[in-house]
Amino acid sequence: MPLLELEHISHAYGRHAVVADLSCALAQGAIGCLLGPSGCGKTTVLRAIAGFEHIQGGDIRINGTTVSSPAVHVPPERRRIGMVFQDYALFPHLTVADNIAFGLEKSAATARRSRVAELLETVGLAGAGGKYPHELSGGQQQRVALARALAPKPDLLLFDEPFSNLDVDLRERLSLEVRDILKQSGITAILVTHDQHEAFAVADEIGIMHEGRIQQWDTPYNLYHRPANRFVADFVGQGVFLQGDVLNAREVEIALGRLSGLIPTDCGAGCAACGKACRVAVLLRPDDIVHDDDAATQAEVVAKAFRGAEFLYTLKLPSGERVLSLVPSHHNHAIGEKIGIRLDVDHVVVFRNA
Ligand code: ADP
Ligand code: MG
Numbered sequence: 001m002p003l004l005e006l007e008h009i010s011h012a013y014g015r016h017a018v019v020a021d022l023s024c025a026l027a028q029g030a031i032g033c034l035l036g037p038s039g040c041g042k043t044t045v046l047r048a049i050a051g052f053e054h055i056q057g058g059d060i061r062i063n064g065t066t067v068s069s070p071a072v073h074v075p076p077e078r079r080r081i082g083m084v085f086q087d088y089a090l091f092p093h094l095t096v097a098d099n100i101a102f103g104l105e106k107s108a109a110t111a112r113r114s115r116v117a118e119l120l121e122t123v124g125l126a127g128a129g130g131k132y133p134h135e136l137s138g139g140q141q142q143r144v145a146l147a148r149a150l151a152p153k154p155d156l157l158l159f160d161e162p163f164s165n166l167d168v169d170l171r172e173r174l175s176l177e178v179r180d181i182l183k184q185s186g187i188t189a190i191l192v193t194h195d196q197h198e199a200f201a202v203a204d205e206i207g208i209m210h211e212g213r214i215q216q217w218d219t220p221y222n223l224y225h226r227p228a229n230r231f232v233a234d235f236v237g238q239g240v241f242l243q244g245d246v247l248n249a250r251e252v253e254i255a256l257g258r259l260s261g262l263i264p265t266d267c268g269a270g271c272a273a274c275g276k277a278c279r280v281a282v283l284l285r286p287d288d289i290v291h292d293d294d295a296a297t298q299a300e301v302v303a304k305a306f307r308g309a310e311f312l313y314t315l316k317l318p319s320g321e322r323v324l325s326l327v328p329s330h331h332n333h334a335i336g337e338k339i340g341i342r343l344d345v346d347h348v349v350v351f352r353n354a
Helices: 041-050 096-104 111-123 139-148 168-185 195-204 218-227 228-233 265-274
Strands: 006-014 016-026 031-035 057-062 065-068 081-085 156-160 188-193 205-211 213-218 240-248 250-256 256-259 279-284 290-291 297-306 310-316 323-326 340-343 350-353
Touching: 006 041, 016 041, 016 057, 016 205, 016 213, 031 041, 031 168, 041 081, 041 156, 041 188, 065 228, 065 350, 081 139, 081 240, 096 111, 096 139, 111 139, 111 323, 139 168, 188 265, 205 218, 205 228, 213 218, 228 297, 228 350, 240 350, 250 310, 256 340, 290 323, 310 340
Parallel strands: 031 188, 031 205, 081 156, 156 188
Antiparallel strands: 006 016, 006 057, 057 065, 205 213, 240 250, 240 279, 250 256, 279 350, 290 340, 297 310, 297 340, 310 323
């Protein structure tokens, strides 16, 4: 049985429908993520799970027990859920140790002290218990918030954009550390964020949210290589769509040559039946286009971005279409220059309607 199940939940603020028929499930110990653009309803879903919003349709179950439905509403304090917010929400007048102990009010003083010491150790802040929040960096404050949320041993931890206030380097480091801490504690967690690097660094499974629904719930690898629709393909990673003509149920032709892969079934079947080439959109990621001096196809460099180890080139094909290509940065070509390219596509992704 999954630890958390959302089944067809919906929520509106007045007449503004924000979450529409959203479903997902998370196994014990897994880290899930809701990833989507700002305003798509991520925080609303998190608040519904925590019990701060009353949902209007569907069911939220924790360990098989319904905690939210139009008829049932278990109050937040009885859900055994911890939360970590973007702004840390620490009590400024309490020490780090007292902040962490806040959720442990009812236990004996010695048990509390040892639990706080254990948590400080877990989040890498041993010895900082006597400090006040303002004496700590943003990253350290977020560790305290994590320790405080972990203190009462909740069944589920919810994170709302927890690293957004940190600078990029720290964000990446802390997100990996938080993943380690969660995995060590064996706790089940849901992160919501609009930042895919953060989502990829922390989560086992990610749901891409758009217009109040989950467009695809999958591993980071599959979201990138096997996006379920054009929104997911656009939102996750970089890439362009080229026009393609379906040749048969397994092959599609684009300006750079022929690709074999899974053609949408309705389209492939239609082509086999009518013999006409359907027009489709073929996704090409920057790693699908390889620079090769000996390649027959020449493409013009129209833009370049230095990435350290690589350049991200924007290239114009003879057809006029543009593609992106990641090229080792010792291949330093000028804008306007023509360079040889070839396809190296492992996962062919095709959508209807070019
Ligand atoms: P996200 O976290 O993905 O940015 P939110 O869940 O915060 O999205 O918000 C989704 C939509 O619901 C937005 O259009 C937002 O303006 C609206 N919204 C959020 N909270 C409220 C509220 N308390 N009352 C009315 N509208 C709200
Ligand atoms: Mg939000």
